[in-house]
Amino acid sequence: MPEIELPIATDRLILRRFGVEDLERFHEYQSLPETARFLFRHELSKTKSMEVLGRYANFEFNHEGDWVCLAIERQDQPGLIGEVVLKWLEGTGQAELGWILHPDARGHGFATEAAEAVLRLAFEHLSFHRVDAKLDALNEGSAGICKRLGMRLEATLVDNWHYKGQWATENIYAILDSEWRTRHHPWTRKIS
Template identity: 70%
Template sequence: MPDIRLPIHTERLRLRRFDASDLAAFHAYQSLPETARFLLREARTYTQSMETVGRYANFAFEKEGDWICLAVEAKDRPGLLGEVVLKWLPGEGQAEIGWIMAPEARGKGYATEAARALLDLGFGELGFHRIDAKLDALNTGSARICERLGMRLEATLVENWRYKGAWSTELIYAMLAEEWRAGVPT
C-alpha cells in the first residue's frame, strides 16, 4: 500500500490524523449511549476514549486488519466533528467503511462528504477492489449515507445480530472500484 497523504481536503472538510487535543471532543460524542446505539459495543468510558484516540493518532495501514481512522473537521473551524474509518478486510482487495459524527455535526451532509473522500482514497490511491458497509437495518441515517454514496444494497441478513438485548437485521451495502470510477450520483 502507498503512503497515505494527509490531510485530505473536501469542499467543506479536512480529514486528518487524530491527535491528543481531540480527546475531549472525541469523548463528548463517544460517551453517549445514543452514539453507540447501533454499534456492537457500548458507549466508551474515558479510559477507552484515551486509548482509542492514542491508537487512532498512531494508526498504520500496512496489512489486513489495519484501520485508517481519520478525524473530520470543518475547514473554516478547527475542532473535531467526528470520524471516518476504513478497515482492510481479509481477502484480496477488500475493505469496509464506517462513520460516526458528533450529534451537533449531523444533518449537514458532513458524514457523506467525508465518506466520499475515503472511498476516493480507498479505490484510488489504495487500489481496493470492493468496499462495503455493514449496518443495522434500523440505522436509517447510515443507510441513507450508503445510498447517497451510490453503494448497492447487497444483503439483508434477517436477525443475524444479537446485541444490546435484541435481535437485529444487518444490511450490507457495497461498491466496486469500477462502479466508483464510473461516477457516483450526487
Template identity: 70%
Template sequence: MPEIRLPISTKRLILRRFEGRDLDAFHAYHSLPETARFLPGPPKSYTQSMERVGKYANFVYEKEGDWVCLAIEAKDSPELLGEVVLKWLPGLGQGELGWSLAPGARGQGYATEAAEAVLDLGFGELGLHRIEARLDALNAGSAALCERLTMRLEARLVDKWHYKGQWATELVYAILDMEWRCR
C-alpha cells in the same frame, strides 16, 4: 501498500490523524447512548475514549485487518466533528467503510463528504476493488448515506447479531471501483 498522504482536504472538510486535542470532543459524543446505539459496546468511558484516540492517532495501514481512522473537522473550525474509517478486509482488494459523527455535525452532509473522500482514497491510492459498509437495519441515517454514495444494498441478514440485549438485522451495502469511477 502505498503510503496514505494526510491530511485529505475536501470542499468543506479536513480529514487528518487524530491528535490528543481531540479527546474531549471524541468522548463527548462517544459517551452518548445515541452514538453507541449502532456501535459495538456500550457508551465509552473517558479511559476507553483515551485508548481509542491513541489507537486512531497511531494507526498503521500495511496489511489485512489494519484500519485507517481519520478525524473529521471543518475547514473553518478546528473542532472534531466525527471520524471516518476504512478497514482493509481479508481478500484481494477488499475494504469496509464506517463513520460516526457528533450530534451537532449530523444532518449537514459532513459524513457523506468524508465518506466520498475515503472512497476516493480506497479506490485511488490504495487500489481497492470493493468497499462495503455494514450496518444495523434500524440505522436509517447510515442506510440513506450509503444510498447517497451510490452503494448498492447487497444483503439483509435477519437477526445476524445479538447485541445490547436484542437481535439486530445487518444490512450490507457495497460498491466496486469501476462503479465508483463511473458514477
C-alpha cells in the same frame, strides 16, 4: 500498499490523524448512548476514550486487518466533529467503510462528504476492488449516506447480529471500483 498522505481536504472538510487535542470532543460524542446505539459496544468511559484515541492516532495501514480512522474537522471551524474509518478486510482487495459524527454535526452532509473522500482514497489511491458498509437495518441515517455514495444494498441478513441483548438485522451496502469510476469518471468507461 501506498502510504496514506494526510491531511485530506474536501470542499468543506479536513480529514486528518487524531491528536491529543481531540480527547475532550471525542469523549463528548463517544460517551453518548445515542452514538453507541448502532455500535457493537456501549458508550465509552473517559479512560476508554483515551485508549481508543491513542490507537486512532497511531494507526498503521500496511496489512489485511489494519484500519485507518481519521478525524473529521470543518475547514471553516477547527475542532473535531467526527470520524471516518476504512478497514482493510481479509481477502483480496476489499475494505469496509464507517463513520460517526458528533450530534451537532449531523444532518449537514458532513458524513457523506468525508465518506466520499475515503472512497476516493480507497479506489483511486489504495486500489481496492470493493468497499462495503455493514449497518443495523434500523440505522436509516447511515443507509441514506450509503445510497448518496452510490452504494447498493447487496444483502440483508435477518437476525444476523446479536448485540446489546437483542437480535438485529444486518444490511450490507457495497460499491465496486468499476462502479465508483463509472459514477465519478464517466469519460473513462471502456467501450466494447
